[in-house]
Amino acid sequence: EIFTKIIGGAFAKMNTAARGLEELPVPPREKIRLAIVQLLRSIEESEDFARTVLLIAQAGISDATPAEARAVIHAESGLPYAVIARIMRAGQRDGSIKPYDAGELSMVFWTTIKGLALHRAVNGAAFKAPDARILTSMFFTEASQGDTHG
Numbered sequence: 001e002i003f004t005k006i007i008g009g010a011f012a013k014m015n016t017a018a019r020g021l022e023e024l025p026v027p028p029r030e031k032i033r034l035a036i037v038q039l040l041r042s043i044e045e046s047e048d049f050a051r052t053v054l055l056i057a058q059a060g061i062s063d064a065t066p067a068e069a070r071a072v073i074h075a076e077s078g079l080p081y082a083v084i085a086r087i088m089r090a091g092q093r094d095g096s097i098k099p100y101d102a103g104e105l106s107m108v109f110w111t112t113i114k115g116l117a118l119h120r121a122v123n124g125a126a127f128k129a130p131d132a133r134i135l136t137s138m139f140f141t142e143a144s145q146g147d148t149h150g
Helices: 002-023 028-045 047-061 067-076 078-094 102-126 132-139
Strands: none
Touching (some): 002 047, 002 067, 028 047, 028 078, 028 102, 028 132, 047 067, 047 102, 078 102
């Protein structure tokens, strides 16, 4: 029961943040840049953030995960992917995001972030987040690269 509450709380925070990002009154490119900068900062500065990503990853693949927790993961894990895909599509319409499948771009976005969080969980305080421009360059068109440090 406690495990399920922890998983549910983590998804509630993540999904609230994703909805907030989508509602920001800024262009799609800026939403992606802000998300990357903030997520990298959270990974670097918060061991709890990295451990939560690790916990969710383990819960998602473990046969020992209670059915209630699996149901939460199944019901809640898609929202951040859908939000980033919608933002990517909007950026493709304005020419700032590369013209690949938006769902695939979202998957690359989130698996990169999760991979960095897992790396932080393993390496602890020795972890240093990469320059946000490395990640933004995966998504932004050359014409929209501009200054992306944060």
